Amino acid sequence: MSGSSIVVVFADDRPQLKSVMGELEGSLSQIDELVVVNCGGIRAAKKDPFLLVPLDANLPSQLAGILGARPKDFVVLLAPGVAGYGAWLSELVSTFDKLPEDSVVVPRSAFCTGPQAVAISDASAVFSKQKRHRFSIDWIENYRGFVTLEGAASNLCLAVRSEGLQSGLKELGPGVFKGERYEDLFEGFFALAARSGGIYISHGSLVSSKGKYMQAKPYLDQIPIREDFPLVSGCLIVKNEEQYIGECLKSLSDFVDEIVVYDTGSEDATIELAEAFGAKVIRGYWDDDFGAARNRSLSHCKGRWILWIDADERVLGDPTKVRAKLAEPVLRFSESECKQIKIRNFYGHGLFHSMSHVSMRIFLRIEGAFYGALHERVRRRARFDFLFEDLGANVFRELTIDHLGYMNEAMTKRTKTERNTELAGKNFEVVSSLEALMQQARTYMFSGDLPTARETAIEVLNKLDDSATSDSERRWLEATSFGLILDSLILEKNHELAEQWLEKFEEKSYFMSRPMAFRARIRLIQERYSEALALFQSLPVSEIGNDGLEVAFDHYVPEMVECLSQLGRPVEAAELLLDFFENDGVLDIHLGRLVELMKEAAIPISRLARSVKNVRQESFYAQFLQLEPKIADGILEQIYLGGDHSTILLATAAKVALMLDLERMLEWGARLRMSGFGQFCPLVSRAGDPSVVELDRVVYAAVAFGAFSDPRAKEICLSILANNHTEELISAVSVYAPSLLLKS
Template sequence: MSHIPVSVIVAAGGSPDDFHACLESLRPTLGMRDEVVCVLPADRPELRTELRGQDWLRVIEGTGDVPWADGVAATRHPVVVLVDGDVVLSAHWLDPVLEAFGDPAVVAAGPRCQHSYGPQQTDLPDAAMTNPAAFKAYAREWRQAHRGEMTDVDRLGPVCVAIRRDALAIAGGATPDLPYAELAEQGRIVIAQASLVAHVASPACGLRLPDPPADAPLLSASLIVKDEEDVLPRCLTALRKLADEIVVYDTGSSDRTVEIAREHGATVIEGFWNDHFGDARMRSLAHCRGRWALWVDADEVFAGDARAVREAMQYGERSSFFVTIDNHEGHEGRAGSSTIYYPRLFRRAHAGIYGRLHEQVIDRVTGRPLSHEMLPDMVLDHSGYTPLRGVIKDKAARNLRLATLAADDLNGLNAVGNLARSQLSSHHYDDAIATAKRGLTEATERMQKVLFLKVLADAYIAQNRLDDANAAVEELRDTATAEFTVGEHEIKLRFAEGNYERALEIIAELPESGANDLLYGVGRGRFANVEIEALSRLDRLHEAAEVLRDALRDGRVAIPVARMAQVLGAADGSLAEVAELLPRESVRGLLFSIAEAPPEAADELLEALWRRYPGEPTVLTLAARVGRQVPLIRAMEWSARLRQHGFPDRCTLLALSEDVRRTPRERTLAAAIALEMFHDEAALPLLNDALTDVPDEQSAAVLDEIRILAPRVSASIELADA
């Protein structure tokens, strides 16, 4: 098959043998009018030997970290084909790729490729990689099986791809990862399924970025944010003792997020959002200078040992570390608390972040997982899955939308797994069941099967389809290897069946700590909420209260504040115990639960915390939020405390007076008291608005109350009316 003339750019790399094999496999696939440029990096003189006598290509010296940029500048054809120097190409591989450009809407196309991230990626069987002849035979059968197939995707990898030159220029030119988001705005990106290439992906691959210089900062903290003013200050304050620089990439905040980030000394990039977490995180990383990078969310607070973490980065040999993430209220909105271990700390030059949702840290060239090691001293305290944060950020709906888009982008099981999880957490149980069943039919790896069975079990329990849930749990028992994986679902199932005694027995049989098959850290303590409820339903009320007290002593907030009041009250206790039992370092976690409690319970517990920790800023922060909902006399007390400690802008009286959910009478009195007690002129327009809303038949009575509570304001009102 003949094809349009193209400019082929080869990034010299790999071992000399790998590079030689690449050139040998490339030459027979070229057309008469194709031009080939090989970009030779300055630090690889040994590869020059392989270029002797290769008069069918032109050699240029690399000038930077992106060989594609040098090659594009030195060539002329409208379509450029970018090939890494340790890729082995199959016969006719180029023809299906270039056939895609028969559609003028196509801006980029690529083959299926071993060891490349994204939808191009494919795993070749060992038998196909024993020798060149075996690969060629496998590729020939592949080509025949997929002839004419084109798949639209949202991106390709960096290893082997063809791009229209004009589209690449409009997208800003070649970058290490290639600007696929900008290319996708211009037209279609497709995979030519009939084309197959093999990437050796050696450590000397020409697409690998050099390590930053020795005098570069040790650690950059990288965040993407939008409207995070309520949580960002705590996050940034905690990061100061760990990171050398903080880069905050804002995706369009409308509150004080950007201002707060700058106040904390962060480098702020005012960027954009394209419904893709992986893209946004890579845009943030592009502005980092550190040898290492830590991916952090705004609702996470570093709670580990900064000195130990920095020593591990300085002297360790790994490319990345697992970070312990302690989730309040469980993961993805489940009750209780949970711990997951996730590779968030990595050598910046080695890694990329990929995925529209539930993104992953990967080798930035091959897409493979990096070599991870546990770092117990690196702990993030995460509040993002509390119900309140979920409502504020609408996470369930957002995740479902992004997971659906991701499943459309990719046909891989990771995307299917994310979709099933998102459907479950957004309560689309029938959809979650259908997606999990689909995943089970396609899954080949044990961990994939475990994920889909866990989704099935939870979805069936949520629908009270307990026979189906039992079947899923039994299949999970045959598949999983970790005791916790089955135990956590069986506990929920027995509780749903009303078999509270058996649920308690299973909890008692579990180890104190461990991890399930998906590397979520779990332990007996995670099931304190179930234990409390099971004991309560068995009328073992004092035992239930003791389990709650033990959890509080351990720093765990096992159940909502309102439920705490009931459990402790049934055992002759009170919420005041919570403030006494909970260690000070765990108070912040409790405050997330207080924000979601009924105002009366929240106020009672905040008062107890205030008495124990007077002046505590986190208590004041929550009091400011809760204060607009409490009775007027309590709003006055919290207003005085907030102003005394330097927070006049969070005055609960002002907040109450502008809250349309409160009665006109309450709003009027709140504004009048703020004006009387604190001489705060900000109360004046609020007072006028509230007075206007007071019904005529209540005006006299409200004015009488103002005379008693705010006599000077009352006199001003009467003078104005005279």
């Protein structure tokens, strides 16, 4: 939408007015009109190219009179000292074609707090006209067309349709607007708009100010949520994720208003499952660049906030509390434009155990974009001079994400290691060389190539002194490099060299809990169990280091259990594991090891069954297949009798039952049928297995037919009898399903 505007400014003397008009030069068109509000310090002259009105209680009615005499499409209010960048005015008013009639639209600025704030690192960019012109061109190119609905604003500048102004001015008559402060006019319109059409930011419009720095003021407790302005978009890229996608989307759905799934070439049922769930599925492509793929996904999102996850992740938290927090008006922009989320990584029982780190997983859609072919990061959408590159962030404790992708089975099945090694090389084309080198070291580490990971991390440290990295980037690279070096040495049980590197790390570390955790792990491989246990028990509940990794007491439960066990304290070891399992749903050692400890401590298995609440189901139930069948059956029985009839429990029981006696197979077969999963009856499965001896197959089939009248069992039984009508087989059938002999 284009049109003419009345631009209202404040000036109380001719020098101030001259400065204002100089700053506005080039912004106003010939059809725009300037109105100057003053306190009597300016006397009108015939040649003045503006209208002069006094600041008093009648200001609203005077503006209404001007609109009546000189009809314009829009009215724009500017605070003292405010000037625009480039085509700021046309960009500001063009927003109205998307908005309700009684809306108020505001621009962005580096001279205010709140949602309008711009993170500028070089102040000369907003004071030098030459730089400002270049900056404005870059800015509009990156932000043109972006509009957001807000609950807070500052008094720098606002635009309103003339029709909306006319109705608003009636409400802001002398009884409301006292005429004491020009700023009260802004606040009056913001209050009116918040109750009706809404307050919006036109992000492509940018203004500066030579006046005072403006603080944002909230006009609503919660930002309104509308279909065209959703609060949160869930954002994923996927390929062949049918095993994970259902649980992932289920965990995400209550937190978001829409889910966008960008598929990079699935050959399984991923797309169909996502569409059936109601996600917006984009059939895309893969070009060996995670950052590029995520940006293509991002382009299809409409939410104010982006919550991005992977299919092998699960979102945990209270959706109502999370959404209420995200709907709060932004007042301190630098702390609110993105959120660091705690990620709990589950590695299984190979090279690593579970650990946590924080990662920027929630960010304002209009601010963030992805960079990096591998281990992509979120940085500012507009990346040019004068802007801080990294978004300001705080840890958002209302949400947690569980990541299963590094579990050994998943890593092997999906060949992540090979893929990540290739992309780590490509990463040098996308991010800084030191960051790419660091990501390469991490990839070697996860693949199990410890010496190469260590050598690469040392190379990063050696190159740091000659690099031009920021302080925050340097601290991250240092902490991550030392962490990889120490992890690799501890895993190789090279405690002497680990001690040397730990001393170097302690000299550089800003958070002493991380070195303490490494020292405890070194004492453990030295078999100095009492010292190790004391150090582990001294760790904090939670502390985030420079590398984003969380150091927490409960991360080292497996190590403490090992110490207690070696010190001859099995009861304490088992109780520690059970308490942790019951509270967090995480079991960082094999289930079989816990069962051994419980037996040694004389703790009944029923205690384990009672502890199953918030269990990480996929990894927990998979371990039952590695237990002795009778033990696995006993635990599953207790869990089932405790009221857990979940699909995953029944699926696990169906597999375990294949290794049990006839009576237990019959019991689980009945339970599976009661829950609608008769197709997985273990009796029929065993009867249909040609590797099982014929007599046993006939018995399983006859029992299944006699108990459940299963037609599959009948077919199997009659087929075997047709080929081998021995007395032994006939006798078995006559015991369990005599009616089959009559029919044959």
